[in-house]
Amino acid sequence: MRKTLWPHLRPYSRWIALGVACSAMEAIFELLIPLVMSDIVDVGIANADQAYVTQKGILMVVMAMVSLCFGLGGAACSAIAGQGFGANLRAAQYEHIQEFAFSNIEKFSTASLVTRLTNDVNNMQMTLMMGMRLLVRAPVMLVAALFLSIRISYRLSNVFLVALPLLIVVVALILTKASPLFRSLQEKTDALNLVVQENLTGIRVVKSFVQEDYEREKFARRNNDLRATSQKAFGMVVINMPVMMLIIYGTIIAVMWFGGQMVYAGTLEAGKLLTYFTYITQIMISLMMVSMIFMMMTRSVACAKRIVEVLREVPAITNDAAVTEQDENGKLVPATVRDGSIDFDHVSFKYDSASPEWILRDVNLHIRSGQTVGILGGTGSAKTTLVSLIPRLYEATEGTVRVGGRPVKDYTMEHLRDAVSVVLQKNTLFSGTIRENLLWGNPNATEEQLWDACRSACADEFLERMPDGLDTDLGQGGVNVSGGQKQRLCIARAILKQPRVLILDDSTSAVDTATDAKIRQAFATELKDTTKIIIAQRVTSICQADLILVMDGGRVVAQGTHEELMKTSDIYREVYTAQQEGVSIGG
Known part of the structure; x- marks a missing residue:
């Protein structure tokens, strides 16, 4: 599948690399800001040093602006790569379909081909756009925040030994259940599009035979099938959010409990605990981003398989056996029809x-x-x-x-x-x-x-x-x-x-x-x-x-x-x- 799709993505590889770099730099600058904030609390405020607080505050603003610029750059690059990839996929499918014989088109059905050209491609380009940002930003923030939080307090970081495995298990279970549902979702979309296409194309026949009620019932059945499948597929995805939030807030409560005791005992500074809370939030948000991207990728993989089916379909009628002949100048050209026999x-x-x-x-x-x-x-x-x-x-x-x-x-x-x-x-x-x-x-x-x-x-x-x-x-x-x-x-x-x-x-x-x-x-x-x-x-x-x-x-x-x-x-x-x-x- 990767070999089939990569040629359509290759022209935007530079934009992808630049977007990935921008997203990584955005994440790094965001991670450095809490450290500056910690210095303001533990040094500037603790020593009532206004000049120090002002200096560090200006540094925070500069870092935020730099992070914003990298973020804008990453968004622009991801939009160019995503939209370009989508356009290439649509063009490749459309051009390949033009080579299909009637038997090839009948194999897929017109409605299914329309869905693959539009809906499936849209899902893939959206996944690429989101993935370029989140799949870089989230891991960078996750790893860096874990490293910095462990550096602040190794003992307090033991909370993650419970939280992270729970999150991984939950995401894995949801992805396992959701994957086949997304494939079914695209097939139900094909079926609905077929009904709509037939109805609109043959609207005069429908009206002349007074079959509006029959067509409504047929549409309602397909529409209800799509709704039911969508509810199952996205219901699995929706479960991810409350479970993630439960684990995140449980982790925050645990850090507050143990961190508060450490501050009271004098083994941890208040500014460091405040910074620690920031990193916990970033870690958990990063995990949520990763899980969301995996959900999108699950559907995108189902769409990609359908697109690859079209691109790999071998036309039943080809020019492989075509011969050449010499024209009046002795140049070899494709054979032409001489007469109408x-x-x-x-x-x-x-x-x-x-x-x-x-x-x-x-x-x-x-x-x-x-x-x-x-x-x-x-x-x-x-x-x-x-x-x-x-x-x-x-x-x-x-x-x-x-x-x-x-x-x-x-x-x-x-x-x-x-x-x-x-x-x-x-x-x-x-x-x-x-x-x-x-x-x-x-x-x-x-x-x-x-x-x-x-x-x-x-x-x-x-x-x-x-x-x-x-x-x-x-x-x-x-x-x-x-x-x-x-x-x-x-x-x-x-x-x-x-x-x-x-x-x-x-x-x-x-x-x-x-x-x-x-x-x-x-x-x-x-x-x-x-x-x-x-x-x-x-x-x-x-x-x-x-x-x-x-x-x-x-x-x-x-x-x-x-x-x-x-x-x-x-x-x-x-x-x-x-x-x-x-x-x-x-x-």
């Missing part, structure tokens, strides 16, 4: 290698570059899974998928996915303007190119009615546009890439048939050389395609043109007839 060579797939169930089974296909391919099949026939293998959103379990004549593993994911544009079943737009979302397709697109893409996707029809046009703010997730408008904007974004392969996964389901026909016509004229793969439920959306695939049970059970399939495929013919009858009835 696609081949499936005995491809099979399942999400979990241990699962006995295959999602795709022995798929063999050849799609020529520039062809328009339609895919038809019932729910669960693995249409989306099939096209997801082309840009390597998932990896084929068996067989080989080729794009542009090369196995997809020969390309880096950046080059492959830059050549394959996908409009997924679930359309996603991001907060910001329409222009900012469209520029994902081509960051250098001109105003004319943006509007051309919008016209091809029939998005210009509603954009021209918007006062701000392309600069209209979409809101979070594109809530300011309808489902059909969102689909057309996503298609326009994909067109802007001018990809070798364009995949539309039921991406025109929310538009009317006339608009669907216009979009398909635009594809035929604007993207002649692009291979177009269209998954659709409406036969009319794909009947003009060069090749139509009929899928059932994870297999391609038929392929051909519309006319060929009407003669050879019972499934295709039944779907077409049923839809035509539905149109006739509707008309």
